[in-house]
């Protein structure tokens with residue numbers, strides 16, 4: 356996904372009723388350019404050089420989440436990760452994620468890469484697709 360211009364980021368924020376403040380544009384820009392979910396700590400690492408502190412970044416992540424632009428997931432390690440809601444994911448909020456056991460990177464996978472079958476004996480949640488699917492292995496860089 357290519358990065359959006361500041362102009363486009365501003366427009367997205369305003370369309371959701373949010374004021375387009377500098378930290379908000381920066382946080383949304385990071386999530387737009389990311390290829391997978393990012394933790395608050397990762398975003399802080401990326402943005403402190405630009406003069407935004409932890410608390411500011413957190414507050415803006417919450418604002419973006421509340422406004423429905425960003426979704427928040429716990430991928431099993433009890434850390435929240437934030438991810439831009441993309442149009443292509445709209446019908447499938449539970450698209451699978453690939454977690455690298457080497458470097459810990461997390462990437463979104465296309466829905467079609469993993470198929471769920473709600474066979475007899477499987478929990479009902481599977482049929483409703485209200486589950487999180489995680490695939491673990493080594494990414495291209497670590498394999």
Ligand SMILES: [Zn+2]
Pocket residue numbers: 455456457458459460493494495496497498
């Ligand atoms: Zn890796």
Ligand SMILES: [Zn+2]
Pocket residue numbers: 391392438450451452462463464
């Ligand atoms: Zn994802």
